[in-house]
Amino acid sequence: MRRIIVLCVVFSWVVNSHAQNYDELKVPAYTLPALLKTVAGKSVNTVSDWEKIRRPEIVSLFEDNVYGQMPKQFDSIRFVVGNDIKNVMAGRAELKEIQINVWKNGKRVSIHLIEFIPNSRRKAAPVFLLINNRAPDRTDPTRAIKAQFWPAETLIDSGYAVAAFHVSDAAPDNADHFQDGVLQLYPEQLTMPNGMKAIGAWAWAASRIMDYFEQDQSIDAKKVMVVGHSRGGKAALWTGAQDKRFAMVFANCSGNTGVAIARRQYGETIKKINSSFPYWFCDNYKKFNDNVDSLPVDQHMLVSLIAPRPLYTTNASKDLWADPTGSFLSLNEVEPVYALYGKKSNLSKIAPAQGDAIIASVMGYHIREGIHDLTLFDWVNFIRFANYHIPKMK
Numbered sequence: 001m002r003r004i005i006v007l008c009v010v011f012s013w014v015v016n017s018h019a020q021n022y023d024e025l026k027v028p029a030y031t032l033p034a035l036l037k038t039v040a041g042k043s044v045n046t047v048s049d050w051e052k053i054r055r056p057e058i059v060s061l062f063e064d065n066v067y068g069q070m071p072k073q074f075d076s077i078r079f080v081v082g083n084d085i086k087n088v089m090a091g092r093a094e095l096k097e098i099q100i101n102v103w104k105n106g107k108r109v110s111i112h113l114i115e116f117i118p119n120s121r122r123k124a125a126p127v128f129l130l131i132n133n134r135a136p137d138r139t140d141p142t143r144a145i146k147a148q149f150w151p152a153e154t155l156i157d158s159g160y161a162v163a164a165f166h167v168s169d170a171a172p173d174n175a176d177h178f179q180d181g182v183l184q185l186y187p188e189q190l191t192m193p194n195g196m197k198a199i200g201a202w203a204w205a206a207s208r209i210m211d212y213f214e215q216d217q218s219i220d221a222k223k224v225m226v227v228g229h230s231r232g233g234k235a236a237l238w239t240g241a242q243d244k245r246f247a248m249v250f251a252n253c254s255g256n257t258g259v260a261i262a263r264r265q266y267g268e269t270i271k272k273i274n275s276s277f278p279y280w281f282c283d284n285y286k287k288f289n290d291n292v293d294s295l296p297v298d299q300h301m302l303v304s305l306i307a308p309r310p311l312y313t314t315n316a317s318k319d320l321w322a323d324p325t326g327s328f329l330s331l332n333e334v335e336p337v338y339a340l341y342g343k344k345s346n347l348s349k350i351a352p353a354q355g356d357a358i359i360a361s362v363m364g365y366h367i368r369e370g371i372h373d374l375t376l377f378d379w380v381n382f383i384r385f386a387n388y389h390i391p392k393m394k
């Protein structure tokens, strides 16, 4: 009996992993939903029409069909500084650890924020906030473990504050427990077909951290950059789309339901992601498992919600699962939205060579040699992109 079960599991894995398409010639013909046309069919040619009509329409379409609602009401929020050490990293930084406690209807969620602030700063510092979806030790506040996933010393030495929270505080990353965080405050979301799920909860938590930054004197709250890798990259994009207080977004290898065009069905598909991670997106999203062409959005529309703010995205050469070609295409599609604001992006028509980065552009990009990961190479280019844009911000 045991052997039969094992054989069935192996068989379904083989069938499933081969069901994905990696052949560019087999990408189906598709038509993307128009970015600059309202639901009522009106062309959008001005920032005012974009901001008043089209952008809110796109946000609602993503809420109802993909990421779920973003509840904004709660009863109270408190920031408790648990740890404050003025001189860490051999005197180069201050470490603060803060509990962000949010209450609603007698329930509480508590997000633990780790924050290093450069001691070299003369003014409030711009900050990189990482949504950590990997092992908690990747953002070790003691620095006994120094991971490339969050190279805090490199960021401090470049003059940036660096912060992180772990997704498990907001919504544990598994089907049995994702409701044990933020969703305790909003239980009604769990039964709504367009209700918030895990990725929405991670983005919600990032916004509560923004609430904290707005009253931390050492942080420049007008220069908060949200960073995420893979599923964290999807959450970083949704954070920036929902909350315009974030000045910049960095989505590393975000792939399907990140920046990659879903209709290409190359690598990971909507059906695949919904069956592997049914608790990430709203239930309505599953309606498109076998019918991606009827989805009223595609991921270039998520990218458009970051405009006119700078956005940097990446791919890795061996990470075909995340569809590098479809990810770069998505950025190209959004140039007309930045153009409404008079912002020209300097993207090439085809992706740059491996290891080259597009920095001097409102949308930046690189494809790194190697596997699906967030590495020092990625961060070094994030810093270059921030160095290019931050001095231009008020």
Ligand code: GTR
Pocket (backbone or CB within 6 Å): 229, 230, 231, 232, 255, 256, 268, 273, 276
């Ligand atoms: C994969 C998933 C991707 C991506 C990735 C990750 O299993 O299919 O969409 O989120 O996990 O987070 O590394």
